[in-house]
Amino acid sequence: MTITKYTFFSPSGSEYPITSDADAKLYMMLSGVDYTTFKRKNWTPMTSVGLTRTYTNTSFVVAGRYFELKNHMITLTPSTKNFVHVNIDLSSPLDPVSITVETADRSNTIDINNGSGVYRRCFETITTDSSGIVSSESIPQVNVFDNTQTNTVTATTVKVTNVTVDNKLTSKNIEVSGGITTYNLTVTNNIQTKTLTSTGAASVGTHLTTKTLTVNGSSKTNGNHTTTGTTSTKNLTVTPETFADSWAFATPTFYDTLTGTSGSLGYLTLFRSANVIHGAFSEDPTPSGIAGGGAIVGWITDNSFKPENTMYFTIWTTAGTMWRISIDSGGALRSHTPLPKGSVIWDSVDWIVRGTDKGVR
Structure with a gap:
């Protein structure tokens, strides 16, 4: 049985010098980085010219090994998705780290700190066209812990x-x-x-x-x-909102992307109270003209808001333009007369839906 001591146990700081393998394993244990992930920090922005990317000042911890890229350039393959890898080969002690560009993710989980082999980890993908970079995506950096105990966790997602x-x-x-x-x-x-x-x-x-x-x-x-x-x-x-009758449904349902074959209407806000539906149109100008002839402008997807039979309405705009529409039992809102671009609808619609006692379906 052997217990290996390192510098942390040294009385004077010179005994028990730490090895590179032990140092790498220490980094991995303290940072929660295993062989499936890595750490990367760009201290200054990368630069790109054509099919060449330069890492001006970037630090890495990969397989527990820390290294830096200073003005390191890579050449990308045109018109493809490039997979940028870190490669660590400890059998080449004078030059153990290399950066390569591959056509696929060739990452592995070889334990180079306790064995041998070449460890590879993809840290970025770059999509190119014939002359330059179209887009790039950094591979997520993950911390791996068996258990985490904390007083407060704050996260967006x-x-x-x-x-x-x-x-x-x-x-x-x-x-x-x-x-x-x-x-x-x-x-x-x-x-x-x-x-x-x-x-x-x-x-x-x-x-x-x-x-x-x-x-x-x-x-x-x-x-x-x-x-x-x-x-x-x-x-x-x-429990509905406070209302005159405690049994009445006064909850709004929003339809804010009623987009059909004839253009965009904006949004239509529907309120249901018992078995009465009230619809209020957006006051924003229509972004495009809306065709007539029964063109479908949008759909009402909630069955409880759809009329039992087709309902016909005459709508007015602030410019005095008359617009005829209908809403059928399937929820389709159709335009029967054209409406020009930039129209501001200043009107509302109401209809009855099928209900039972006190309007609850």
């Missing part, structure tokens, strides 16, 4: 496979490909997940959209609840 939270998780945007299990979940903007399990309370402030919702206890939403699949619940409560 968090992407994980599974999340388990014992107390409380608060985030502006969470994207989970597997499942979320939490006692208390608060999301102020958007949550996308394949499976959501809440053993305590899940609160949705505005809009919940799901393919399938299963609730064993109680589900409460203060705004909209929309499901395209099935809803299985023991207790579902939908």
Whole structure:
């Protein structure tokens, strides 16, 4: 049995000199960089002329080995996607690092600090045409840790496979490909997940959209609840905005890209109260002319807002132009008279949708 000591144990600082392999493994352990990733920092911007790229002052930690590129030039292949690699060959001690341009990602995970071989890692892709660079993309730098404990995590976007939270998780945007299990979940903007399990309370402030919702206890939403699949619940409560009648739905649905074959309309804001739909048009000028003759301008995708039969309307613009439209039971908004570019629609539409008692479908 052998315990190898290095400079950290040296009484005077001269005993137990550290080896390059041990130094590389130390970098990897401290930084959370394994053989699948790397660290890169451009201290000054790169320059590009034609099919030549120059790394003016760039630092790397690759396989635990630190090195720098100073005014290092590479030549790219025209009209293709170039894969720029770091290559480390410790069998060439005088020149162990090289930068190559490949036609594919040839990265590997060879453990050169405990064995032999040539380690390769792609750190950038560059797309070219016949004369120069079209676009480039840096390969993401990743920290790899078995476990992380922190008091506060602040991130614009968090992407994980599974999340388990014992107390409380608060985030502006969470994207989970597997499942979320939490006692208390608060999301102020958007949550996308394949499976959501809440053993305590899940609160949705505005809009919940799901393919399938299963609730064993109680589900409460203060705004909209929309499901395209099935809803299985023991207790579902939908709380609308404060309104004259507590049972009335006063939640707006926004259609802001009603774009069809005849041009762009802008947006149409629809409000549903009981079984009455009120639609307000954008006050922005139409960016292009809209054809007549029944041309489809856009679609209403929410079935609960579609009329039971085709409805016809006469709309007026601020210039006094009359515009005739219809909305059919499939949700298609059609133009029956042309509308010139730059028209400002100063009007609204109303229709009745099929409902049951108190307007709830």
